[in-house]
Amino acid sequence: MIERAVVVGAGLIGTSIALALRRHGTEVGLADRDPAALRLACDLGAGTALDPGRARRPADVAVIAAPPAAIPAVLRDAQDRGLAHVYTDVASVKADVVEEAGALGCDLATYVPGHPMGGSEKQGPSAARADLFLGRSWALCPTGKADRVAVAVVTELARLCGANPLTIDARAHDRAVALVSHAPHVASSAVAARLLDGDDTALALTGQGVRDVTRIAGGDPGMWLEILRHNAVPVAEVLDAVAADLAAAAAALRDEGGAAGRVVDLLSRGRRGHDSIPGKHGAERTPAYAVLPVVIPDEPNALGRLFAAAGEAGINIEDIRIDHSPGLPVGVAQLSVVPEAADELARALAEQGWSVHP
Ligand SMILES: NC(=O)C1=CN([C@@H]2O[C@H](COP(=O)(O)OP(=O)(O)OC[C@H]3O[C@@H](n4cnc5c(N)ncnc54)[C@H](O)[C@@H]3O)[C@@H](O)[C@H]2O)C=CC1
Numbered sequence: 001m002i003e004r005a006v007v008v009g010a011g012l013i014g015t016s017i018a019l020a021l022r023r024h025g026t027e028v029g030l031a032d033r034d035p036a037a038l039r040l041a042c043d044l045g046a047g048t049a050l051d052p053g054r055a056r057r058p059a060d061v062a063v064i065a066a067p068p069a070a071i072p073a074v075l076r077d078a079q080d081r082g083l084a085h086v087y088t089d090v091a092s093v094k095a096d097v098v099e100e101a102g103a104l105g106c107d108l109a110t111y112v113p114g115h116p117m118g119g120s121e122k123q124g125p126s127a128a129r130a131d132l133f134l135g136r137s138w139a140l141c142p143t144g145k146a147d148r149v150a151v152a153v154v155t156e157l158a159r160l161c162g163a164n165p166l167t168i169d170a171r172a173h174d175r176a177v178a179l180v181s182h183a184p185h186v187a188s189s190a191v192a193a194r195l196l197d198g199d200d201t202a203l204a205l206t207g208q209g210v211r212d213v214t215r216i217a218g219g220d221p222g223m224w225l226e227i228l229r230h231n232a233v234p235v236a237e238v239l240d241a242v243a244a245d246l247a248a249a250a251a252a253l254r255d256e257g258g259a260a261g262r263v264v265d266l267l268s269r270g271r272r273g274h275d276s277i278p279g280k281h282g283a284e285r286t287p288a289y290a291v292l293p294v295v296i297p298d299e300p301n302a303l304g305r306l307f308a309a310a311g312e313a314g315i316n317i318e319d320i321r322i323d324h325s326p327g328l329p330v331g332v333a334q335l336s337v338v339p340e341a342a343d344e345l346a347r348a349l350a351e352q353g354w355s356v357h358p
């Protein structure tokens with residue numbers, strides 16, 4: 001059982017891990033070089049600010065949740081201060097980070113490199129959620145020097161966050177995430193960058209499809225540059241293959257004679273690739289909340305009235321997303337509530353004249 005934990009880097013991932021641990025009653029000490037991020041994470045209930053300097057009593061585990069390039073030095077500092085018995089990190093790239101940690105003299109017996117495969121395009125503690133890792137894989141890449149107990153503790157950390165731990169060699173991990181995360185990010189950015197060519201009329205026609213394809217392009221370019229630089233060759237290989245498919249599709253479309261077969265081949269392979277994503281068939285991500293779509297007029301205080309109606313029904317709105325196309329007189333508020341409250345909220349809002357689409 002992890003009774004005490006330390007999280008260094010109270011951003012999106014660090015604060016989400018801290019919030020998940022707090023749900024199990026784990027005491028969490030937080031640190032961040034940005035005092036505003038630290039204060040917000042503490043105010044969100046993720047933990048309390050860690051005292052500077054040497055730890056008086058080591059925690060069970062310390063999680064280094066800083067950007068990839070900062071991790072080796074932050075890990076070395078944490079180990080020098082004796083912050084915990086066991087250390088892990090969350091960087092999206094593993095081989096380079098582990099190599100640099102070794103070169104900096106970090107203790108590799110107590111360090112188990114990790115990578116939770118839950119996240120978002122947002123940054124900072126304000127976007128953190130305790131359920132960010134629910135049902136996601138969490139890669140663990142212990143080196144040959146790792147202590148068995150350290151691996152067990154970090155496995156427990158992943159489980160406490162609701163994730164499925166998966167042990168994999170650091171280089172194999174980097175090749176895998178080049179395919180499933182890093183190259184898709186660049187491809188999403190390439191599609192999103194083309195939208196800069198669109199005028200207002202074209203952009204007014206955007207639907208959910210292009211929003212889905214470009215969501216991750218909203219990530220922080222600085223952080224992503226760090227990730228891509230640390231996994232450059234595997235990512236470049238996938239991008240070359242994607243670029244070849246795109247070039248072939250463009251050539252086939254221009255060549256009327258041969259178009260159908262070659263384009264259909266790409267579309268069919270694409271569909272099979274999409275269907276191969278695990279979780280689509282089996283272990284679906286546990287739906288933490290039910291989502292209730294409600295049509296809202298684009299006018300002042302529409303959201304205020306909607307929230308007031310939910311409040312009168314005694315229902316807490318856990319989260320909200322608003323989908324709207326610019327210029328349209330209405331949008332759709334996607335209200336997230338605990339599943340048990342969804343029917344009651346739908347009934348209460350419909351009674352007050354809201355257009356609810358469960
Ligand atoms: N964003 C995502 O969806 C995912 C990110 N990751 C990894 O998680 C790590 C953190 O990313 P995010 O939480 O998204 O970024 P973030 O920008 O939300 O948080 C990073 C935090 O680290 C702090 N920080 C930077 N240098 C520091 C230092 N030297 N000492 C202490 N704190 C420091 C920053 O002030 C910031 O609060 C990265 O290594 C990233 O590769 C892993 C999985 C998903």
Ligand SMILES: O=C(O)C(=O)Cc1ccc(O)cc1
Pocket residue numbers: 091092116117118119120121181216
């Ligand atoms: O936004 C999403 O859906 C993600 O998949 C985010 C993400 C970003 C970086 C990672 O290393 C892992 C996950």
